[in-house]
Amino acid sequence: MGKIIAISNQKGGVGKTTTAINLSSGLAQMNKKVLLVDFDSQGNASQGLLAITKQGQPTIYSVLLEDYPIEDAIVHKEAPNIDILPSSISLAGADLEMDKMEAGKEELLKRQLMKVRDQYDYIIIDCPPSLGLLNTNALTAADSVLIPVQCEYYALEGVTQLLLTIRLVQQLYNPHLKIEGILLTMFDIRTKLSVEVSQDVRQNFGKQVYQNSIPRNVKLSEAPSRGLSIFEYDITCNGAKAYAGLTQEFLKRNGGN
Numbered sequence: 001m002g003k004i005i006a007i008s009n010q011k012g013g014v015g016k017t018t019t020a021i022n023l024s025s026g027l028a029q030m031n032k033k034v035l036l037v038d039f040d041s042q043g044n045a046s047q048g049l050l051a052i053t054k055q056g057q058p059t060i061y062s063v064l065l066e067d068y069p070i071e072d073a074i075v076h077k078e079a080p081n082i083d084i085l086p087s088s089i090s091l092a093g094a095d096l097e098m099d100k101m102e103a104g105k106e107e108l109l110k111r112q113l114m115k116v117r118d119q120y121d122y123i124i125i126d127c128p129p130s131l132g133l134l135n136t137n138a139l140t141a142a143d144s145v146l147i148p149v150q151c152e153y154y155a156l157e158g159v160t161q162l163l164l165t166i167r168l169v170q171q172l173y174n175p176h177l178k179i180e181g182i183l184l185t186m187f188d189i190r191t192k193l194s195v196e197v198s199q200d201v202r203q204n205f206g207k208q209v210y211q212n213s214i215p216r217n218v219k220l221s222e223a224p225s226r227g228l229s230i231f232e233y234d235i236t237c238n239g240a241k242a243y244a245g246l247t248q249e250f251l252k253r254n255g256g257n
């Protein structure tokens, strides 16, 4: 049965989507079967991998709110070799629509992912930058949360807030939810701030923080415009090396599987 991992941080622009795409791709390179769920109405993961190709294409919105079969909405991409459940702007109003439902509105995503879980080794959810009902759905469906933290001011405050939300979801909907790991992103060894923040985060969260951090690397921001993961775009760049290192460390934490 596949492990479900939510990549979450309510702070915007911290590297959630970049990590979702490149960790998924790194795992696929290690012959893991991966489903990447784009759970953000910005649709960045879908666009970054060219998973939305036609107007009216079924998306996660159709699956959650229009009873569209999840298997039929999933798109397979050859490069990288992963499946994607795409998203589009229609998801923007989903919070409000879901909120009107009676019971079980926190478990809508979980119920759908259960139908395909057996087909994958890992299901990675790219969460939106908010702590609303979509994020609660992702945390309720997930076995663990991977938290990207950008090496900048206020990084810790964001994480503290997210950890409180995680505790609440554990109490109310998902007692088994774990922290998968905390990932330092956009690390720049030349700036004092980056080094200070990284030390701070490591001091506060110890072993939960991955040894591998992701450097600021312009190739990582270019790859999505070509519809590629960093491994197809430039496997020699520092960004690719960092995400390959993270993939290894991630697999090691999961018992090599």
Ligand SMILES: Nc1ncnc2c1ncn2[C@@H]1O[C@H](COP(=O)(O)OP(=O)(O)OP(=O)(O)O)[C@@H](O)[C@H]1O
Pocket: 011, 012, 013, 014, 015, 016, 017, 018, 019, 040, 042, 044, 127, 128, 129, 185, 186, 187, 214, 215, 216, 217, 218, 220, 221, 222, 239
């Ligand atoms: N390590 C990096 N080096 C350089 N640029 C990066 C790196 N990681 C991400 N970026 C760029 O920073 C921006 C934000 O990254 P990303 O979209 O992954 O963050 P996000 O947390 O998903 O954002 P949002 O909260 O809006 O969903 C993007 O333009 C991305 O290409």
Ligand SMILES: [Mg+2]
Pocket: 016, 017, 018, 040, 044, 126, 127
């Ligand atoms: Mg994103």
